[in-house]
Amino acid sequence: MTTVSERHTKLTMELRRGLLVMAVLEALTAPHYGYSLRRFLGDMGLEVDEGTLYPLLRRLETQLLLTSDWEVQEGRKRRVYRLAPAGETARQAMLDEWQQLNRALHNITENTP
């Protein structure tokens, strides 16, 4: 049987999953390699484990939202991700949707006793 805390974790994860795509697209308006992106997101308050981030980056690349290239940085080979033109469009669309949702949620909480 699912406990309250398990259910809570599941709901939070569902919420985070969609938001994470948006956060990654937003963060990649500046190029990042995987580790630097993870640290950047962490510093901004969004902790993501590697097992989630790297497969997500690959999925977004397969969907042509990102591009990546191997580059040598600080003497180490690193795969650097950049936002593709389709990713920029998706980022803007998601941001607009998020802002609209946020306003709607605010209105709902304001108008609910």
Add this chain to the structure above:
Amino acid sequence: MNWLERYTFAVKSHLPAELRQDVADELLSDLEDECEHRAEALGRDLTDDETKALLKERGHPLLVAANYQPRPTLISEELYPLYILFLRWVVVAIALVQVILAGVSVLNQTEPNIWQLIPQLGWNILHASLYGFAWLTLIFYLFGESISLTDFFKNWKPESLPRVTVQGEYISRTGSTIEVMIMVYFVAWLNHIVPQSLGDNPIELVFSDQWSSLLPWISAVILASVVLSLSKLLFPYWTRCKIVADLLLYIPAITLLAIIYQWENPLAVHIGTGEHAKQWDFSTGVIRLIIIGYFLVAAVDAFNKVKKFKALG
């Protein structure tokens, strides 16, 4: 070879060839960055134990590799409720057939050994159910791959919504599922697509030669009924169209049965093999009684459907 290389090597072994090197390089680069970051924070290199603790945090290589691979499902979410319904009834039907076969087998033996029969029956049910499960899963997989229900229903029109009728007027999905299963199996069996003899103690219906002339027509009527039952499964409520289709199907069914009614000894049942084989002829009277029974049931059903048709007006 250090711990990080051993770890990425292990992850690689669980990845498909086309991803292997790329993922491993990125993973190794990430791990080296992480070690460097931790070393900077500590002001010294990580010890072996600290490196191993980091790898423990990352998780087992198999799980890490699994994250990079797609997770296709055999049964799509849209079809899953229908699949479960079918699966349940397939297993029930298989169990029922096996129990009947075991019963026939007991009747056929002079000294039946019940203690041997019960585990054998259990095994037969399990064995046949696994086959049923595999076939059903394959059919639903192929169906799900070829048809997207979302696309299929994209052009639906609100005009096609049913009229609200009295509560409980929905068509039973369980009934439709059983209908589909029985009819599909029967038509496959009739046309020798599945073996007509079942199990070690075959029980076989022997048809007279006259049946071959009617076989295509019988198959056509059954297949039309299957299509209608599938539509009842997808749209489990009565509409005038569905009632008319149901009533129209009675016309060829009754015509065929009226032809069979005139035949002498059209059917026999053959049980067992070799020396122990027995054959019982269904007398013409019994067949006619069954057909009359069907006519009566059809008449009552048709009467109820006409009433329902009027109620929907």
